[in-house]
Amino acid sequence: MKIDHDSPADLSAQIASAIREAIIEGRLIVDERLPSEAELAEHFEVSRPTVREALKRLAAQSLIRTQRGATGGAFVNRLSYEAAQTQQITTSTLLLSMNAVSFETACEARFSLERACAPLSAQRRTADHLAAMRAEIHRQGQPGLTDEAFCASDVTFHRALVDGARNPVISYQLAGAVEAMQPLMNMITFTARDRARIIALHEQIADALEAQDAEATAKGLSALETETQDLARDVFAARAVKG
Amino acid sequence: MKIDHDSPADLSAQIASAIREAIIEGRLIVDERLPSEAELAEHFEVSRPTVREALKRLAAQSLIRTQRGATGGAFVNRLSYEAAQTQQITTSTLLLSMNAVSFETACEARFSLERACAPLSAQRRTADHLAAMRAEIHRQGQPGLTDEAFCASDVTFHRALVDGARNPVISYQLAGAVEAMQPLMNMITFTARDRARIIALHEQIADALEAQDAEATAKGLSALETETQDLARDVFAARAVKG
């Protein structure tokens, strides 16, 4: 593992890449302890602060964790589904907001991918998943619920649907698609009538899952997509008129 | 934007979080220049190395970039689809390898999500997407192709299929699911007969897309999933017997 001191690239970036490669290729395994900062500094022939910057880069990606104390040091992290999801949600959210992705495009992506879960979720969902969905439907019907809370409940409902597929890889991949929509949804004001229509479709979807009817689930999701797209179109059109 | 000097958490982690929040909430916008390291150090009442560690954390997530020189500094990055995809592929790959995700689970996730693209891709794919897929099919038929190259070509084929949906959000979300399978596929040895069957299914899928037949595309993908799962089962069973 060597770096190029004459390269124009930052030494800390090079060191981070070298260690990252070692982790990805399995030369460093989970829970293995890296050499101490002083030893790494000596190995790469750089100062300790430079090594530290490299380690912080890796820590930001959850590739390593550090512990202080006598037996401390930097250890290769087991990348958990939870940590990966958190990162993915942050990245997806930023990607959508910074690239001015249209509501239409994001919505299409989200519902397309969610429909992919319908067959699995209809087959495998547990009573717990159904109960979680019913609970969110109930919450969504509460009067006085803010638009933001309504959207948050919507996200929870859909994540329960996705988790119903009981495939952690799918749950991970879809976390970004579902959660990143929330800021976009938050731009919409929901009238009581809008909410009623959405809740009715949520009920339809929950019923279909309870009956383990994959086709009806997919249909419900498609209807919800159409409803959401129409709603957004109206809201944005009204806003454009107002100025 | 303040931090807690008495918190047990690293100061550099706190500073990174504070700036990250500011970016996510839009208080710092794309291409905006952050204060210089010296100014940040003064503001947060920490030393420059500590600020630098925080900035390197953000740089590792592609949230900022730094420039040297008179008008240099740290700038908020526009998170590009490309950078986001690269990160997602790294994370997905590590997630699968470190958590010993079964071939079955990963394969199910990948094909479920890919089937979600079938309707859109059948409708919108361009001649370019078809050409890319045909080219990969041709490559896959070449004698003397290593297993690794065969798998890489497989990934390219499927990414062309996904890109055919012409929805960048979908392409981004699925990049991880498709690419992260490659290391798992690389564990399989493909006989000539295996390859022939896979190529035939690829042709079937390409034909369906050319005919803009969504249902046939989905069917082709399902058949390919079954084929892949069977193949993997055989390989792993044979390996288990051998020891």
Added chain:
DNA sequence: GCAGATTTAATGTCAGACAATTAGATTTGC
């Protein structure tokens, strides 16, 4: 033996310095 004090090895933080880079201002040559 065991509780508490001590040692030790590691990360976390700091201060100050110098090197390298780059844009812009200034000077110089004609």
Added chain:
DNA sequence: GCAAATCTAATTGTCTGACATTAAATCTGC
């Protein structure tokens, strides 16, 4: 006057050396 060369200032990149903090291991007294 204008273009090229030079200087200047601002900023990041890196280094050195030190001290603070943490936590496990070891020693000590009883």
